[in-house]
Amino acid sequence: MGTGTIATTTEAEIVPTPRHLMENSPPNDSASSSGKRSADSDEQSSQKKHRRSSKEVQRAQANVVMKTKKESTAMKVATKRIVQNKALTREDPNWKSISRIVEEVNELCDSNISPKTTGNCVLKGLIDTSPKKRGPSGKIPKPVYEALKGAYSTYLMLEQAESKKQPTLKDLSQRVNACVNNADHNITRDDLTHKLRRDTSDLFTVGKANVIEQRRLMWTTHFNLDLWFTTWKQTLIDLGFSRARTEEDVDAVGEIVFFDKQLERIVNLDETDGTLDESH
Numbered sequence: 001m002g003t004g005t006i007a008t009t010t011e012a013e014i015v016p017t018p019r020h021l022m023e024n025s026p027p028n029d030s031a032s033s034s035g036k037r038s039a040d041s042d043e044q045s046s047q048k049k050h051r052r053s054s055k056e057v058q059r060a061q062a063n064v065v066m067k068t069k070k071e072s073t074a075m076k077v078a079t080k081r082i083v084q085n086k087a088l089t090r091e092d093p094n095w096k097s098i099s100r101i102v103e104e105v106n107e108l109c110d111s112n113i114s115p116k117t118t119g120n121c122v123l124k125g126l127i128d129t130s131p132k133k134r135g136p137s138g139k140i141p142k143p144v145y146e147a148l149k150g151a152y153s154t155y156l157m158l159e160q161a162e163s164k165k166q167p168t169l170k171d172l173s174q175r176v177n178a179c180v181n182n183a184d185h186n187i188t189r190d191d192l193t194h195k196l197r198r199d200t201s202d203l204f205t206v207g208k209a210n211v212i213e214q215r216r217l218m219w220t221t222h223f224n225l226d227l228w229f230t231t232w233k234q235t236l237i238d239l240g241f242s243r244a245r246t247e248e249d250v251d252a253v254g255e256i257v258f259f260d261k262q263l264e265r266i267v268n269l270d271e272t273d274g275t276l277d278e279s280h
Helices: 030-046 054-086 098-109 115-123 142-161 169-181 191-199 211-219 222-238
Strands: 242-244 256-258
Touching: 054 098, 054 115, 054 191, 098 115, 142 169, 142 191, 142 211, 169 191, 222 242, 222 256
Parallel strands: none
Antiparallel strands: 242 256
């Protein structure tokens, strides 16, 4: 090839390079592309998060509280057993390792405490005490917070027992803050109420108001109770199960004295699924 000349290649000399699909790569056709998009959309829809209901949130919080209480009880039992075990020698048949003690306590309390954590608590002298919570200490002392939890749960239980309209979070926050602010704690938000509701979640069940229980409480008056027991007393006497108590019945307890072997004839069928009415 001389100067100023360009080597050319004729069209017949061009050899087309064969195309190959790479391994594990899907064919690039319309059907496959639409199928891939459909699979991706199905996967995204399956991973879509759903907002939990109030029952699910309450149940989850209650499980956390109950688990914490189990681990607290297990830690107290395990630390006491480890201290008692230290007084024994290794030749003693009752001597056990820390891992063995913790394993038995976990099985007993249905907990999952760690042998290392339990051993560290014993070294620090934390015997028969609950594990320390993570994070900084709160502004309210623990004894005051425990009393506040008791007042909060008692108030809600009384509200539920009377089957009244349950207070909203805003109403509860106002009551809780008013109680705390009276003790010179400046709290205006609903953070404390959220914490109280979370820490007492194992004491309540989310659901509709129990109207039947409300009617029972409204019926439970002194007049109705006295009438019920007086009627029951007279019924037992009329049917021959017992007799009225006299001054000679010194050892008798109550207002009536049952005859011999009459108590065995009384059976309680209250709150059972059985029925004596066969007309239905």
